[in-house]
Amino acid sequence: TQLLEQSPQFLSIQEGENLTVYCNSSSVFSSLQWYRQEPGEGPVLLVTVVTGGEVKKLKRLTFQFGDARKDSSLHITAAQPGDTGLYLCAGDGGSEKLVFGKGMKLTVNP
């Protein structure tokens, strides 16, 4: 069974701080997606990483796919209250299904 472990599970920080979320597995994924889910809404795709070692930037968010395509990280610089939400990683393990991590709940306090 393919699993994606996310850490930390919860994080509460002050506005302006930096943070990193990790998504780890013992399995290889052909691609990995990151979603953000706000309360009362469904997840929304932030980025898809496909190539081992790939780094993608989306404004203050930096996503990295591990060289072995077993792990990924999301780094947020100078967090803002609008970044509050549940961050989910999801991997394509080749079984025509997406495997989701349980998510990291982020609260950014003003």
Add this chain to the structure above:
Amino acid sequence: KAGVTQTPRYLIKTRGQQVTLSCSPISGHRSVSWYQQTPGQGLQFLFEYFSETQRNKGNFPGRFSGRQFSNSRSEMNVSTLELGDSALYLCASSPDRLTDTQYFGPGTRLTVL
């Protein structure tokens, strides 16, 4: 384009009842997937429908079933509800493959008393 819509948004049922949830995908999307989201287990895949056929299935009991209509709209049914079925049920659509970007609806919050 209109996003994925789900109805109803909230439901309260009692144990033993059955429930039907509805999902309208983004126009042109042929793949519709259903997920159950709970605080303890996170987001778990229920099943995927493509062109009115179930193409993928997760590890849920037979009480959970679904179908897709010719216009790609999908319904999910849960029979003989249990307390543990209380969850947010999310529907997602994609143009073709389930592993492509999933466009999620806002979900249906089901509470079983």
